[in-house]
Amino acid sequence: MTLDGVWKRYGDHDALRDVHFAIRSGESVGYLGPNGAGKTTTLKLLAGIARPTRGSVRVEGLDPYRGRSGAGRHIGALVETPGIPPFITGSDLLTYVARVKGHLSGDARDAALRAANAMKVAEYLDRPFGTLSTGLARRMMVGAALVGDPEILLLDEPTLGLDPAARQDLRGLLRALSQKGLTILLSTHLLEEVQEVCSRVLFLRDGALVGDEPVNSDASPGVGQRVLLLRFATDVPSESLTRALGTGFELTRDAAREFRVRFSGGEAEQGAVLAAVIRAGLPLVSATPPEPDLARRYIERVGREDTQ
Amino acid sequence: MSDATSAFVRNARWEVTRLRRSQRVWLFLIPAVAGTIGSGIADLYLHVPSIATAEVLGLLITAGLASLVALDLTALAVGEELGLRTHYLTFALPQPRVSALAGRITIVMVGVIGSYGVGVFGVQGLATAFVSAASTAPPPILVPSHLAIGIVGMLLFLGGVTAAAAAVTRSASQALVAGVLGGVVAAGIGSLFLIEGRLTPLFPLALAVAGLAGFAWCLVRYDHMES
DSSP states (O other): OEEEEEEEEETTEEEEEEEEEEOOTTOEEEEEOOTTSSHHHHHHHHHTSSOOSEEEEEBTTBOTTTTHHHHGGGEEEEOSOOOOOTTOBHHHHHHHHHHHTTOOHHHHHHHHHHHHHHTTOGGGTTSBGGGSOHHHHHHHHHHHHHTTOOSEEEEESTTTTOOHHHHHHHHHHHHHHHHTTOEEEEEOSOHHHHHHHOSEEEEEETTEEEEEEESSOTTSOOTTEEEEEEEESSOOOHHHHHHHHOSSEEEEEEETTEEEEEEESSHHHHHHHHHHHHHTTOOEEEEEOOOOHHHHHHHHHHOSTTOO | OOHHHHHHHHHHHHHHHHHHHTTGGGGGHIIIIIHHHHHHHHHHHTTOSOHHHHHHHHHHHHHHHHHHHHHHHHHIIIIIHHHHTTHHHHTTSSSOHHHHHHHHHHHHHHHHHHHHHHHHHHHHHHHHHHSOOOTTSOOOSSOHHHHHHHHHHHHHHHHHHHHHHHHHHOOHHHHHHHHHHHHHHHHHHHHHHHHTTOOOTHHHHHHHHHHHHHHHHHHHHHHTOOO
């Protein structure tokens, strides 16, 4: 998927301003930005719902707006919160989507059932949307995006309205799909969602792309590592802390009275860090996990609104 | 099957599902059944002077009912999902939008006109059965066979106006109001022509053309919708 110099204007407002990015096949990319930044507009362009005012959008080499029938076959999209007439059942909707995606009758029902099973809503397929809870309806809608085993998933806040267990399930499913090689563009306000599912993150502010980087930066703890932020009452020389901690700890000074300690291991090693600092008589005020790195980068790139 | 044809067929089927699930499919019975019954009651109790006049009366009753059904179902076929924003889902599907919407509108219009057609046969049958032919009866104000065909033009006009309004307002209820207003204007102009003795087959033909233009405009607008 590529956006090349894309502008989208609604009336006298530029929803997107000269946005460039490319997402390779099999990549999982988080799309972050405050409300009104242009995330949904981008997804609309990629899903063929809208066309750019300027610039070019390509999905699998095709223009998704003009070549809907071609590009659309590769895409499963959930953009905003489409309302479904209350009398329509999940089965009606998913089977319709499967038919439009080219499945024949019996095959369409199977494809609908597979998608419903993936979202754990198969038992609700025969219930009209009007009788489903918000979360179940949302899961059914994500199911509609999964119908036909698309190669590309465009998801706009897919966990909106889901309970914590359902959120966890969906993230697990997205991770599994990503490992299978699906290309995922996930627009969300939930940073942990991006952290769990995506390997790359795009930051959008006021319609402009302001960041395109890996989800895990150098400051993030690696696999099996922990990071602690130590705050002291007075200035502490680095050498004193290095001496107290000994080997196996990576120390960086964040501020005059703040240090970041990275180490391998779990709670036992964390206890050892604290014990060593206290033993050395250093004036420790607090030891906390640092603000998640992605949250810090989000705030640096787009500002404080909307972070969760 | 080409993309356009398969989108037409699948969406026609989708409209049938919508009509069935919402129970609106029963509305198709109204022109055929209620139109015929209403016409029969009028034949029996209004001392209609001739079979032809009874047919005109019955056709107007059936047409009135068919018009209401056409307005309602066209408004819902186009406006309901736009109002709910279901199109954020359907627009992302690999299908030409024009064929998709055309399939849905076709089901509604074929259903309404078909039901009206059944009603016409019922009206004619009951008029022949219940009204005795009198040679001294005055001629009807309209030729029944002309009226029967002309009403199809009116139904197309109402459907087209309502569909176009639904694509603009994205609301079934507002489209319905626009369709009713269109119907009132058309009926007023038709009555004026009738009183002045200027009502010719060109009038229903013009209504049909305007209705088809309304459908075409609705499809073009739907195809270019972006939000």
